[in-house]
Amino acid sequence: MGSIWELDFYSRPILDENQKKVWEVLVCESPLDVRAKTDAMFRYAKYCPSTQVNSVWLRTALQEAIDQAQEAPIKIRFFRRQMNNMITKACQDVGIPAQASRHTLLLNQWLQQRMEEVYPSESGYQPGTNPSVRLESPLPQRLPDALEGNKWVFVSLQAGDLMEMPDWEIGFGEAFPLELAKVSPETRIPGVLIFSPRALPIAGWMSGLDLAYLRFDTSVGSRLVLETGVTESWILANIKNPQTLVEAKGFETAKKEANGVHFIGVQSNPQAESFAGFWLLQEVNLP
Numbered sequence: 216m217g218s219i220w221e222l223d224f225y226s227r228p229i230l231d232e233n234q235k236k237v238w239e240v241l242v243c244e245s246p247l248d249v250r251a252k253t254d255a256m257f258r259y260a261k262y263c264p265s266t267q268v269n270s271v272w273l274r275t276a277l278q279e280a281i282d283q284a285q286e287a288p289i290k291i292r293f294f295r296r297q298m299n300n301m302i303t304k305a306c307q308d309v310g311i312p313a314q315a316s317r318h319t320l321l322l323n324q325w326l327q328q329r330m331e332e333v334y335p336s337e338s339g340y341q342p343g344t345n346p347s348v349r350l351e352s353p354l355p356q357r358l359p360d361a362l363e364g365n366k367w368v369f370v371s372l373q374a375g376d377l378m379e380m381p382d383w384e385i386g387f388g389e390a391f392p393l394e395l396a397k398v399s400p401e402t403r404i405p406g407v408l409i410f411s412p413r414a415l416p417i418a419g420w421m422s423g424l425d426l427a428y429l430r431f432d433t434s435v436g437s438r439l440v441l442e443t444g445v446t447e448s449w450i451l452a453n454i455k456n457p458q459t460l461v462e463a464k465g466f467e468t469a470k471k472e473a474n475g476v477h478f479i480g481v482q483s484n485p486q487a488e489s490f491a492g493f494w495l496l497q498e499v500n501l502p
Contacts, residue, residue: 221242224240245319246392259279270305321391371403372403391497395497404469404476415491426494428442428498
């Protein structure tokens with residue numbers, strides 16, 4: 216499997232000599248392994264004059280990044296939906312699929328670091344002028360009947376145990392380095408396990424959704440919601456049992472204590488030693 220890249224192309228809190236916003240493209244390799252070292256991941260950054268903000272300039276920058284990396288990625292993720300057309304066109308022009316996604320963890324961290332350490336040192340810096348991403352939240356969708364699990368449970372693992380994830384037998388899945396989340400090996404990481412005789416089809420369907428994170432939602436009743444893509448969401452379960460409600464609240468508390476880190480696994484039954492699917496996730500605020 217080839218690499219996946221994360222990309223942002225947007226204005227920065229910097230004005231040029233004509234008092235126009237300076238734009239920038241950031242590209243980084245998406246770390247897909249809990250043991251990956253993020254400082255070894257490929258990164259590319261280039262400022263863009265406001266007069267050249269278009270898909271042609273971005274396509275040229277992407278080709279330059281590919282040349283530097285000496286290998287094109289199999290996919291590029293981006294979180295700014297308002298830049299969808301321009302980013303998608305530029306990616307298509309270099310022959311790489313683009314995907315709107317909230318799964319841009321290293322990019323989010325890198326952008327925050329540049330906001331704090333790089334842009335303030337530039338001439339023309341204007342603090343507080345970069346708007347954050349605003350996303351509408353459509354109502355969660357119902358899962359297709361054929362994809363509902365027969366049973367699911369809240370569980371937890373120590374962060375140190377997840378370091379063994381590359382050695383597990385997993386059909387579909389994805390992870391990221393725990394160093395990104397800054398959790399200690401002793402931190403309890405909450406998760407949900409779904410059991411079903413149709414575990415593999417369920418895991419295959421989930422793998423095509425670009426999983427973002429799980430959350431316990433109480434806006435309409437009490438339910439477990441799976442967030443995917445940029446704005447999509449799915450109701451995994453409606454929760455009515457009092458004991459399960461307590462566990463759901465505990466899941467959210469543990470998730471906050473673990474800096475948003477959690478996981479979702481799919482197995483054929485509770486005795487299975489392999490996973491049809493296993494995803495390490497993190498709920499984060501977009502820059």
